[in-house]
Amino acid sequence: MGKFEQDAREMLEAIGGKENVAAVTHCATRMRFVLNDDSKADIKRLEAIPSVKGTFTNAGQFQAIIGNDVPIFYNDFSEVSGIEGVSKEAAKSAAQKNQNWLQRSLAMLAEIFTPILPAIIVGGLILGFRNILEGIQWSALDGKTIVEVSTFWNGINSFLWLPGEAIFQYLPVGITWSVSRKMGTSQILGIVLGICLISPNQLLNAYDVAGTSAAEIAAKWTWDFDYFTVAKIGYQAQVLPALLAGLSLAYLERFWRKHIPEVVSMIFVPFLSLIPALILAHTVLGPIGWTLGKGISAIVLAGLQGPVKWLFGGLFGALYAPLVITGLHHMTNAIDTQLVADTGGTALWPMIALSNIAQGSAVFSYYWMNRHNEREAQISLPAAISAYLGVTEPALFGVNLKYVYPFIAGMIGSAIAGMLSVTFNVTANAIGIGGLPGILSIQAKYMLIFAVLMLIAILVPFILTIFFRKAGFFTKAEDATVKAPQAEAVSEAKKTTEVETGTLISIHSPLQGEAKELSQAPDSVFAQGVMGQGLVIEPFEGELVAPVDATVSVLFPTKHAIGFVTDQGLEMLIHIGMDTVNLDGKGFTAHVKQGDRVKTGDKLISFDIQAIKDAGYPVATPVIVTNQNDFQTDAVGILPHAVKRGDDILSASKL
Template sequence: MGKYESDAKQLLSALGGADNITSFMHCATRMRFVLKDDAKANKAAIEKIGAVRGMFTNAGQFQVIIGNEVPDFYHDFTTVSGLSGASKEATKAAAKTHQNVIQRAVATLAEIFTPLLPAIIVGGLILGFRNILEGVQFGGATIVEQSQFWAGVNAFLWLPGEAIFHFLPVGITWSITRKMGTTQILGIVLGITLVSPQLLNAYAVSSTAASKIPFWDFGFAQVNMIGYQAQVIPAMLAGFMLVYLERFFRKHIPQAISMIFVPFFSLLPTILVAHVVLGPFGWWVGDGLSAIVNAGLTSNFSWLFGLAFGLLYAPVVITGLHHTTLAIDAQLISTYGSTNLWPMIALSNIAQGSATLAVAIAHRGNKQEEGISVPATISAYLGVTEPAMFGINLKYVYPFIAAIIGSGIAGMFVTIMGVRAYSIGVGGLPGILSIVGQFIGVFAIGMVIAVAVPFVLTFVLRKVPALNKIEAVDDATGAIIDEDEAPATQPLAMDAESVQFDYLYAPTTGQVMPLAAVPDQVFAQNMMGEGFAVDPQDGHINSPVVGTVTSVFDTKHAIGIRMQNGLEVLVHMGLDTVALKGAPFTVHVQPGDAVDPSVTLAVMDIAAVKAAGHSTEVIVVITNSDRLDEFKLLATGAHKMGDEIAAAKTAEMSEQATGSAVAPAL
């Protein structure tokens, strides 16, 4: 009988039986299921299974967190279920069929724009800085008018700014071919044909008389030579046509001549149709969509649109639907030269950060939570809200409510005042760089609203029991019982100095961060246990603890270690790197080896992991954190391999220090 046979049987039953499972597989820490009917999954029963650490649904997959012994659980599950697992790719494909049309469309849109985000953010910063140089006046003249040096800098910065936004169609067509698994260089070439200097620049079309627009003359027909700089929808339509033509011809052209004829018959027709049909149609659709959004945000009911968007943007981020706003923002800028949507997004970022800051102040002295809340606040103020939302605000609920109320009020204010942004990509406090010059002062007031309202409301709503799902509330007064205000019936706290801690060390040199900052909700929400992460400078990974190697995952990306105090530590190299099947990893240890921070566990080829599209964070997590009496994250930021990063104390250590077991709270 397998170790997890009983738990596997319970999970099979709780999932609705074998007939309800379409596909399943496992990675380093979790079982991933695609179910025919998610409603048949009995979540309450699953939570009671001993081996289960947590569960959530994401991208059409029902994921059950097991821990670093998931390979054994997987083996027992296949035995008791009589089913065969599938590859990660097959499970992902099955998950997509499990999604509705809207979910698949949003997922596709997200996968297209996500690789472009670094460039869009850099471009937004550049254009924002140029906005200040050209638009802000000192003594009656702009900076570029007063200084030849800054005039030169401004002119130079147009080069990368133009490359990013004017040539955005090249990035879109490349990203589509990358996402759909077709020839990426053909996507790049297609994008270039949409923005070629030989074409009339899209920005000049409206000011050019129809008789002056150049054209290709085919004798029986003429086609306008118009470029599609910064146009999103024409590029997407052309990119998908190229993908499906290539797929078609690869199926019907013999392999011996496919290298010649597949690109030829895929690319040339797409270019022609893009300029004759898809480009003009996409431009028309984009202008129509922009007109609808802009009309709503400039109408007599603009305050309502601004309030609704401000209230709903953060909840939409949770679903992933917020990626659709990138395409709308880009189209608004292409059509009108600026967008009235992006300012509200920047304010929503600020509001989430302000609520998290209030929680950090309310819980000051809690070192473990400060290690999450403080970096999360900074991250949100710089435009990345996921650590704040998932690590703090959604956990407590009341700060999330305070944040969306503040975001709604700030969004309503800037919409009424007609605030617009020249560019996108720069969120949070730096978002002011992208604001049209005449609106900078008004936007600054909106920023004050986004800071002050969520901050104050967080303290107010903290005392509303219905909105506070974590902190203890006095039933008689409704007041919060802080951790440092424990009632007399609680046992006296032990002297911290009397209890010995075991330390966890940096496994590699790099930026140390709390788990809440990791872009994976399993680790970020501590479903696997307490720990920390390191964004590595190089690929040498040493042991973070003194202990014995218990397991090396088949795909080499995860290694389990048991400390002398019984704590189980998982060293997980990169995110979702199970799909790389061990290629970027060279492991130097095996089960049974004694290790300490001077011992190299493995070497990770960082360049190869990044080239495959995966994050390289090294995660150190205590998978049996239920045995912890206390865990302290001692340091974050830049650290060298071997630096002390965290301290752990088990309940057994506490008992040994006091000579008896700690009495349960009454």
């Protein structure tokens, strides 16, 4: 048996079976599915699988977070399902049928910018370092900058401008290359087109256009075609002109490849694609892209610098994490880059970094509350670290969105930090590393205030997450921390008397039905003994009675589960059906309340078996001892067998 064979079987059933899978592949940490019908995926069942750390849907793909063992899981899934995987590109292509035009456009924008982000990030760090060298007047240096007093660092500063200039002024080359790469067309033509947009010898540098008179442009920087003229304007650091030009080249090449015979395509396709695209770029698309870019930049700047800029910062800070969920956050890369080109810096990126930190702090707070729960800790701690380093996907989809209240706490912390960031005009040199390392991209004069804002983004979500949990705000019943009240009740109900090792406790059947091995439970969390040891009963009647003399330590508000603690310290949980929390108490009537003392056979809960089945949920009911480290639990008799209420079903001996 493969390491994940059982989990893979459970996953196949939970996503609707083999017939519901249109395509499957995997990446570094996730299984990626294109499902024929997303509604058939049972999210709660999936997230109960031990190896699954979270699920989400993005870009038309249903994704399950596995972690570093995903290649092994993928192989086991292929074995048990008989489904052959496809390439990531094939999966993306299949997923497009589940996306609308806006989602497809945003997905394309993301895939164009992703390959060039490493260069932009490096460029931001270089600008930040150069800013420290030449932009700060140090009191220890008599009010001079480092480059003014050190020949060595002046040389370093000058040398670093070599890659800095290459990254930002030559950005259109990277964009047109990435467009051609994404569209599957000739990448070298994309590079050539990009160079033609920023040629330093033949075009007026974009940064110099504002300071050059119209007369000089007409005299020196114009192509004269007798009947008309075209300005020789470069598009250094411009995003939209390069993007539009690159797309025109790609679509032209695709068109000509369909209509020109292959035998002469090498001659005509490049020529008929590049030259028209170049003409369009300098006559139509470039000016339009320039105008649109300036317009977007102006609108964002109005928000960042206007009379209610604090409100803009608060809204952006609060809404950035939801934008990540929808995929709309990809558009901020283009806006950031345009702001850098127009103003020499961006005030959006600091807020993005603060949002990463805030969501990371929320999930870290969740980890802190569940640090003794091995499964929850394995999911939440790595997710917190990842978010602090700028990758929020595991935190958002693995914990915060799943349980809601950490997500809300993160949004509030991010909103406060974003509001203050804009109020104090915090600016980054360019897009940088997200999360805590984001401070390296901040302009030197704002680094101190940004450090304070990072502290706010850490503390506020951490404290709010704990507060929301204890107050019950925005919480969901399946949250692991919901078990905290049970733990408190157990602590109160336990007696101080010590129980001798070997003390035997008989547990009686709380139901009439068929008793089976716990491994037969429909939910893998129960079946694998994660919650404790015991058995599962398929009930024939909807009357649950007390299996022991005990105190009711917890009664869930939905009345689908009840816990006990005996005078000997034995802790038990009975969970009526699977996923019945979703019924929100419908079909359940409780006859006791938390804290009540009950005797064996006392009526506890009445439930409607048929209503549970009609709602699509199993009625199989686990009866388990949860403190298995203190008591050894054994079944009475050979399973499966029929039981009546009051029959001996389990024996628990003190360890």
